[in-house]
Amino acid sequence: MDETRLVERARAGDFDAFEELVTRTEGRIYSLLLRMTGNPEDARELLQETYLSAYKKLGSFRGNAAFSTWLYRIATNHALMRLRRKQPETVSWEELPLPSHEEIRQRGVSDWAVDPKEALLRREIRELLVRAIQDLPPLYRAVVLLRDVEGLSTADTAKILGTTEGAVKTRLHRARIHLREKLSPYFADGEERGGRAVIP
Amino acid sequence: MTRKLTCKEILEQLSAYIDEELDPSICAEIEAHMEGCNPCVAFLNTLKKTVVLYKYSAEGDEVPREVHIDLHRFLREKCAQDEGE
Numbered sequence: 042m043d044e045t046r047l048v049e050r051a052r053a054g055d056f057d058a059f060e061e062l063v064t065r066t067e068g069r070i071y072s073l074l075l076r077m078t079g080n081p082e083d084a085r086e087l088l089q090e091t092y093l094s095a096y097k098k099l100g101s102f103r104g105n106a107a108f109s110t111w112l113y114r115i116a117t118n119h120a121l122m123r124l125r126r127k128q129p130e131t132v133s134w135e136e137l138p139l140p141s142h143e144e145i146r147q148r149g150v151s152d153w154a155v156d157p158k159e160a161l162l163r164r165e166i167r168e169l170l171v172r173a174i175q176d177l178p179p180l181y182r183a184v185v186l187l188r189d190v191e192g193l194s195t196a197d198t199a200k201i202l203g204t205t206e207g208a209v210k211t212r213l214h215r216a217r218i219h220l221r222e223k224l225s226p227y228f229a230d231g232e233e234r235g236g237r238a239v240i241p
Numbered sequence: 242m243t244r245k246l247t248c249k250e251i252l253e254q255l256s257a258y259i260d261e262e263l264d265p266s267i268c269a270e271i272e273a274h275m276e277g278c279n280p281c282v283a284f285l286n287t288l289k290k291t292v293v294l295y296k297y298s299a300e301g302d303e304v305p306r307e308v309h310i311d312l313h314r315f316l317r318e319k320c321a322q323d324e325g326e
Contacts, residue, residue: 059320221288
């Protein structure tokens with residue numbers, strides 16, 4: 042049965058239809074929550090909160106957005122609320138210090154001898170990617186997860202986060218630069234291998 | 242004749258370039274710059290690889306079985322409660 046029909050039936054009170062929607066989408070939502078929080082227990086609880094919230098709000102779901110995009114919005118909001126509660130106020134949500142162009146030049150830039158698909162077969166690489174994401178402020182983390190990991194459009198990501206497309210693009214660029222810096226010491230051939238330590 | 246883009250200006254545009262969001266004229270300028278600037282080429286390549294690594298990093302992710310079971314049990318209980326209210 043297609044998603045639209047399932048949503049209609051779920052909205053009419055058919056719990057089995059709702060459960061089928063849950064089964065179809067829970068993998069992506071769990072993956073997002075796990076990467077947002079970096080904690081399997083938080084992800085498990087947030088997954089439950091997300092779908093309970095979705096069930097209660099089904100009446101307000103309008104068919105003009107994909108059901109999955111609507112769910113991403115609920116899940117992201119729940120995750121951000123929890124992170125706000127858990128994180129001390131000293132942790133910045135807006136600031137992401139980046140190396141300056143001069144710093145990057147000083148360090149030297151070399152290509153990475155890595156085949157991404159092959160690298161992802163290695164567990165330590167997958168863990169490295171997860172750790173690097175955790176270093177981003179939550180709003181940047183959300184943008185890179187929605188855009189680059191989940192593959193959503195800039196417009197959908199902006200709607201999910203209640204921000205402008207311009208802000209999404211800016212945050213995505215800064216997040217990618219930051220992630221690249223984090224990964225460079227592992228993948229770079231030459232000068233960059235030492236990471237920040239080689240900056241005079 | 243227009244001023245050529247600097248490495249710093251190129252760096253600021255690279256995500257938009259990868260995402261194909263730039264005007265063709267700016268893309269052409271970036272590509273012309275890349276022909277003579279190895280660091281910018283390497284930076285672009287590694288930024289692209291970063292994006293690709295993340296794109297595929299969640300492939301094959303599955304909900305752990307116990308999380309799936311807990312979720313469905315939780316929803317059956319809570320949603321039934323909701324109906325009853």
